[in-house]
Amino acid sequence: xxxxxxxxxxxxxxxxxxxxxxxxxxxxxxxxxxxxxxxxxxxxxxxxxxxxxxxxxxxxxxxxxxxxxxxxxxxxxxxxxxxxxxxxxxxxxxxxxxxxxxxxxxxxxxxxxxxxxxxxxxxxxxxxxxxxxxxxxxxxxxxxxxxxxxxxxxxxxxxxxxxxxxxxxxxxxxxxxxxxxxxxxxx
Numbered sequence: 001x002x003x004x005x006x007x008x009x010x011x012x013x014x015x016x017x018x019x020x021x022x023x024x025x026x027x028x029x030x031x032x033x034x035x036x037x038x039x040x041x042x043x044x045x046x047x048x049x050x051x052x053x054x055x056x057x058x059x060x061x062x063x064x065x066x067x068x069x070x071x072x073x074x075x076x077x078x079x080x081x082x083x084x085x086x087x088x089x090x091x092x093x094x095x096x097x098x099x100x101x102x103x104x105x106x107x108x109x110x111x112x113x114x115x116x117x118x119x120x121x122x123x124x125x126x127x128x129x130x131x132x133x134x135x136x137x138x139x140x141x142x143x144x145x146x147x148x149x150x151x152x153x154x155x156x157x158x159x160x161x162x163x164x165x166x167x168x169x170x171x172x173x174x175x176x177x178x179x180x181x182x183x184x185x186x187x
Contacts, residue, residue, distance in 0.1 A: 012053060016046045059165070060124050063133050066165050067156060071119040071137060077109050087159060087166040093182050104184055113142035121153075129160040134173070150176045 023042040027035040066085055073081035083102055090098050117139035125132045133156045141150045157169040172180040180186065 012049060016049065020046060059126055059131070059160075060122075062165055063124055063126075063131055063158060064122050066158070066167070067122070067133055067135055068119055070156075070167070071117045074109075074114055075117045075139065077114070079106060079109070085167050087161070087168050090166075090168045092169055093171070093184065096184060101183065104186075108186060111143065115140045115142075131158040131160075131165065132156070133158065152176070 020039075020042050023035075023039045027039040029035075070082060070085050073085070079102065082105065083098065086098050086101065088098060090101070092098075092101050096104075117137055119135050119137045121134075121136040123134040134153065135156075136151065136153045138149055138151050141148065152175040153173040155171055155173055156167055158165045159168045171183050172186060174180065175186065
């Protein structure tokens, strides 16, 4: 229910439209003071719900925004913006530090020209102050005279801190049809 109320204007509109239509129909047929009040209440509540949806940012939306910021930073090759989204004590694969991640990331972005990444297909699981986000991505990649669009899917682990959600681990699940178990397996 919170997804409809706070995260999806489309579904909220799908729910509100029939309700308002019924209220309008009641008013149109009866023209009673009671029907007028019901229609007016509906006409006041509907925009208030849409404003409420715009003002409230859920954890799911924050996680999607962080993943999108990560994708955009990769497209800009902005290493500092990427590292800013990662928790300082993060342990990738349980053994690699944030500095190891940074070193491998710099090597990859020097080797591959990644442009125009898009991200979507979010599957988000939140358990207290931890979350797992799985998503798919598409980007244009150039490497040694070869260029093309490359699909991939990713899993990001998050933890909630005072400053918000930070990435504690990330790994590719699949890149260009090849399965991966670790970010450090990307050649």
